[in-house]
Amino acid sequence: MNRDIFVIIEHLGGEVADISYVMLAAAREIATALQGEVVGILLGEGIENLGQNLAADMVWLFDDPRLADYSPTTYLHILGELIQQHVPRTVIFGDTSTGAEVAAGLSARLDLPMVSACHRVTVGDQSLGYESRICGGRIQVQGELPSPTALIAMVPGGYNPDSGRSAAPPPSEMLAVPRLEEQPIHLLSYIQPETGDVDISRAEVLVAVGRGIQNQDNLEIVEELAEALGGDVCASRPVVDQGWLPVSRLVGKSGRRVRPKIYLALGISGAPEHVEAIGDSQVIVAVNTDPEAPIFNLAQFGTTSDLFDLVPVLTDHIRQARSERVA
Amino acid sequence: MNIIVIAKMVPDLVEELVVDPGGKGLDLDWIRWKPNEFDDHAIEQAILIKERQGAQVTVVIPNMDGAEDALYAAAAKGADRLVKLRGEFTGSANNHALARALGKYLPELQPDLLLTGVQAHNDLDGSLGPLLAEFMGLPYVGYVAGFNLQGGKAIVRKEHPGGVVAEMEISLPAVLGIQAAEQAPRYVAFSRIRQAMKTTAIEEHEIPHLDISGAAEVSLMKQVESGERAEMFAGDADHVADRIVAVLRELGIL
Numbered sequence: 239m240n241r242d243i244f245v246i247i248e249h250l251g252g253e254v255a256d257i258s259y260v261m262l263a264a265a266r267e268i269a270t271a272l273q274g275e276v277v278g279i280l281l282g283e284g285i286e287n288l289g290q291n292l293a294a295d296m297v298w299l300f301d302d303p304r305l306a307d308y309s310p311t312t313y314l315h316i317l318g319e320l321i322q323q324h325v326p327r328t329v330i331f332g333d334t335s336t337g338a339e340v341a342a343g344l345s346a347r348l349d350l351p352m353v354s355a356c357h358r359v360t361v362g363d364q365s366l367g368y369e370s371r372i373c374g375g376r377i378q379v380q381g382e383l384p385s386p387t388a389l390i391a392m393v394p395g396g397y398n399p400d401s402g403r404s405a406a407p408p409p410s411e412m413l414a415v416p417r418l419e420e421q422p423i424h425l426l427s428y429i430q431p432e433t434g435d436v437d438i439s440r441a442e443v444l445v446a447v448g449r450g451i452q453n454q455d456n457l458e459i460v461e462e463l464a465e466a467l468g469g470d471v472c473a474s475r476p477v478v479d480q481g482w483l484p485v486s487r488l489v490g491k492s493g494r495r496v497r498p499k500i501y502l503a504l505g506i507s508g509a510p511e512h513v514e515a516i517g518d519s520q521v522i523v524a525v526n527t528d529p530e531a532p533i534f535n536l537a538q539f540g541t542t543s544d545l546f547d548l549v550p551v552l553t554d555h556i557r558q559a560r561s562e563r564v565a
Numbered sequence: 566m567n568i569i570v571i572a573k574m575v576p577d578l579v580e581e582l583v584v585d586p587g588g589k590g591l592d593l594d595w596i597r598w599k600p601n602e603f604d605d606h607a608i609e610q611a612i613l614i615k616e617r618q619g620a621q622v623t624v625v626i627p628n629m630d631g632a633e634d635a636l637y638a639a640a641a642k643g644a645d646r647l648v649k650l651r652g653e654f655t656g657s658a659n660n661h662a663l664a665r666a667l668g669k670y671l672p673e674l675q676p677d678l679l680l681t682g683v684q685a686h687n688d689l690d691g692s693l694g695p696l697l698a699e700f701m702g703l704p705y706v707g708y709v710a711g712f713n714l715q716g717g718k719a720i721v722r723k724e725h726p727g728g729v730v731a732e733m734e735i736s737l738p739a740v741l742g743i744q745a746a747e748q749a750p751r752y753v754a755f756s757r758i759r760q761a762m763k764t765t766a767i768e769e770h771e772i773p774h775l776d777i778s779g780a781a782e783v784s785l786m787k788q789v790e791s792g793e794r795a796e797m798f799a800g801d802a803d804h805v806a807d808r809i810v811a812v813l814r815e816l817g818i819l
């Protein structure tokens with residue numbers, strides 16, 4: 239049986255994405271138990287340097303101008319052939335804008351079992367398992383990762399990315415890109431995110447608002463609170479998708495990572511795609527009427543008060559506290 | 566342009582989720598089903614394309630509680646054709662099974678463009694779109710927030726982490742996983758949905774057998790337990806506000 243673990247390294251804009259180190263940390267656990275090797279796989283153009291700090295036993299590089307930009311069909315083709323040829327025990331992808339679709343595509347194409355939203359892997363006697371979180375982070379699912387090859391799409395949170403970094407560069411090898419037919423997908427351009435009026439990734443005080451705010455008009459009380467606090471307003475995805483706040487204020491998987499002193503989450507349930515970007519906050523205080531909301535698993539402090547009752551009162555108390563200090 | 570949107574019902578997370586006594590699935594008695602919100606975005610995107618350049622929009626949905634309401638709501642927004650898939654979709658049916666079945670059926674409808682929500686919160690075996698694309702031998706791009714048609718090709722905006730957007734060109738037919746429509750899904754009044762019930766018929770298509778292979782098996786399902794839950798502030802708004810102010814003072818913010 240092949241014991242090797244393939245990790246498909248994610249990178250964008252010349253930088254290895256954090257999720258890659260999380261995946262390497264998971265791969266190391268499996269490899270140690272199975273006495274296999276961790277193989278980091280990099281696709282791109284001019285990517286040799288990206289392999290330098292990966293905690294892998296070997297890095298395989300597909301370095302080619304045709305891979306300068308991510309294309310799902312190209313990735314499917316190259317990785318499909320590679321997996322069929324080597325039959326690794328598992329292949330770990332990020333459950334991300336690139337990894338999720340490639341993993342699923344390969345599962346169908348190669349008839350290999352896959353699991354998404356994988357938080358951790360578990361290693362038993364000769365068996366490998368997964369732990370995934372679904373239903374907005376409320377439900378944990380466990381099961382086996384069948385032989386010979388299982389595909390995993392991994393989310394952050396289960397491993398410390400630092401364990402996936404290495405001081406010593408791993409050995410690397412350049413692999414030949416297989417023949418590529420004319421591709422149906424082409425990159426036209428990248429559009430960089432607008433920075434907007436404030437950079438929430440640097441803010442020390444953030445008042446975050448979620449779907450619980452109900453409509454745009456209600457944002458006023460949140461803005462007043464942020465102003466009283468000397469902080470900025472940011473939001474979960476539904477608020478931005480409704481067009482109530484600009485995308486520069488979006489916190490989460492598709493938005494910004496934040497690391498404030500305080501993150502005051504108002505009417506936010508705590509879906510994995512949101513909380514993966516707020517874990518570096520010094521203190522999280524969550525206001526949510528649902529006592530079961532997953533945000534309370536992460537927050538240090540919480541309350542099930544209705545935000546519409548609490549926020550105006552809190553704003554008053556903060557103003558009062560400030561004026562007392564001045565007086 | 567023939568657009569097919571594939572939608573699904575998912576458990577409403579506002580309700581409590583209860584694991585069934587077997588410990589491998591959710592207790593169906595407790596679930597309230599609602600349309601997957603990203604599928605709502607896919608429907609909205611399809612309607613926007615129709616309004617802009619003309620298209621026939623077909624919405625296909627597995628028969629689950631609430632599926633007919635979801636179809637009629639789509640018709641009220643402008644969908645032309647409604648299809649309900651009959652089969653055993655609740656319980657162990659997964660995206661591999663649905664994608665396989667759709668891969669056999671959808672070519673009959675001769676789609677130019679297939680849209681589906683980028684994912685559903687209960688996906689455990691990958692999302693539907695990339696599986697379906699592979700079973701149909703079509704290209705797939707997910708995380709799409711923005712669509713245009715140019716010279717018979719789709720120009721999409723794919724969202725990468727950190728807000729970077731890749732503009733990509735895709736030959737049609739193709740499958741797209743919609744993250745967000747260009748505008749928030751429109752609201753339709755119930756009176757218009759009732760109107761659609763009278764004017765748009767739901768077609769049915771039988772899925773005789775669901776082949777669930779391709780997903781890792783579930784041996785245990787449970788509520789997520791966290792080591793430490795938040796320290797909860799109870800009492801009236803005044804009292805809770807005082808406690809939060811104390812935290813802010815502790816942090817040196819006040």
Ligand SMILES: Cc1cc2nc3c(=O)[nH]c(=O)nc-3n(C[C@H](O)[C@H](O)[C@H](O)COP(=O)(O)OP(=O)(O)OC[C@H]3O[C@@H](n4cnc5c(N)ncnc54)[C@H](O)[C@@H]3O)c2cc1C
Nearest residue numbers: 448449450474475490491492505506507511512526527545
């Ligand atoms: C590929 C992908 C990427 C994504 N990226 C992101 C991302 O970057 N950022 C992001 O945020 N999401 C992202 N999402 C969406 C994510 O899955 C969730 O849908 C989203 O985070 C939910 O936002 P929410 O918590 O505001 O809404 P909900 O989950 O609807 O929660 C609203 C909460 O408000 C509470 N509430 C209601 N009324 C009140 C009240 N009066 N007082 C107090 N509490 C109240 C409710 O109890 C509920 O818990 C992404 C999803 C996908 C599929």
Ligand SMILES: Nc1ncnc2c1ncn2[C@@H]1O[C@H](COP(=O)(O)O)[C@@H](O)[C@H]1O
Nearest residue numbers: 580581583584585592593594595596597
């Ligand atoms: N399996 C169950 N066990 C215990 N209580 C239930 C179960 N299913 C539903 N309920 C409760 O009964 C109420 C009515 O459920 P229903 O009859 O399914 O509409 C629900 O709101 C639940 O609170």
